[in-house]
Amino acid sequence: MEANRQSPEIETIIKQYEQLTAVSEVILGGNLHVGYWPDGDRGSGSMREATDRLTDLLAEELDARPGQRILDAGCGTGRPALRLARTRRVDLLGVDISPGHVKQTTDHAREEGLSDQVTAEQADVMDLPFPDASFDAAWAVESLPHVPDRVRALGEIRRVLRPGGRVVFTICVERRPVSAPVREFLTDYYDTVNATYPPLASVPGMVVDAGLELVRLTDIGENIFSTMARVKEGFDEAAEDLESSVGLPRERTEKIARYALRFGELPESGYAVVVARRPVTWSSVEPG
Template sequence: MDAGNVRTAPSEIESTYNEIAALVGETAGPDRHYGFWAGPDDDTTISEATERMTDFVLARLDVGPGSQVLDVGCGNGRPAVRLARTFGARVVAIDIDRQALRNGAEHAAAHGMAEMVDFRRVDALDLPFATASFDAVLAFEVTPHFDIADLYRGIARVLRPRGRLVVETPYPRVPMTEEIRGRIGPYLAMLNAVSLDTPEDHLSAAREAGMAITELVDITENVRGSFPRLVRALRRRLETGAGAERLLDTFAAWADATEVGGVVMTFNRMEH
């Protein structure tokens, strides 16, 4: 699904997330990504399920003490801090949301990880890092904000040969019709998303950038419960009103969109 391939200004993305972050955070916790459930009968809480998803994704980075990792679109920094604490890697966590970066830095300091995680306000399409300076890169539910061809070229440049990129993202399971766009478009627009790309689009963009796919895991059935649970929690929390109803309707339409799935992809930077 293409949103016109027009890049949204970082300031607009930052403003949008500031508007919805507090509400969603109070309801579902500080992580800004899907939860991972074993199935419809799994009664894990949203916050526990998002941590489970974090562990599922981070394990694929294959890093350890001394590894240098770039977290692209780090949000509130929970995965970056968990990565440093669990694997001993040093992490540069970038985002354009200043409040999220402050939250991340505070969380790192509270867990004794301030020296291990460096939070910076950086545009992911203009990475100010030396060529081949990272052993791994994490892109955790952020690719819809970018033209992935541009994003992957920049990531490939800063990855060392045989370095690893792990991407977790929603994707369209079927060709997008006008009817589907009409239902899920408001949610993507609310997040200032540029596009919703298929796994094949990701593989093509990565290959053009000099990276090869090593693993693709479809997690659609595991993440399907994320937004229905969030909507139910929001309905219990929000007062009725036109603004609240519009927000809930937007989230509910995304929750009901069985045409949208989830995938985790692992790529390696080719040596030549």
């Protein structure tokens, strides 16, 4: 799917993302991803500290070296990219289907004096406009749940990685089979947030089907879902302003917050950090 020829469905998703971005940045301390709490509770730190801790955890898994070229697949507003560029001294190119997010990433890079290290382009992760083997590593921070074909997206990331290049991604998962009532809730939740979360047991196969080698898979849900209570509080406080400023109905804002909190409380819910790499040699059949 070309970034400049998007379907009405994609246009709707983009609009919804951009409506939520401003308040999400405030609630999540400048990031669009959840926080990491080492003790498995809300702790005494700020949300900014918690979300930055998750960025740093992923940076450790990525193991990027100074001067390397990194792909950020679904860069959002660019905050994790900027932190990675600053702390690891790497060059980073972010892609996102949202032109608003591309502009924000570009603006934030300029404001922080990192325009020579961090750039952004509008592109679809399922059809990346880059040559084969053009990046040293890649990450996708909470972007794959919104991608219609995750295997295709990971296959594209594999294609643009150099042999041996590492990819790190995060994704909420269903860590075990769910009952019929829980499935009914999850179906409604996924429709509400324009995302789906796979079974944890399916993730290794998804990685292999994309032509990647699985290095490590860790479920850190216990350290993540305490964030949801603060997220709900923040969305509840901002609901009226969102409705007046960006046209996001208060009813939908409150539903997203309520559902996110419930998802985080389910024993079936997990949050996977996945580390994989492009094989150094490729002798089997390419992914379809």
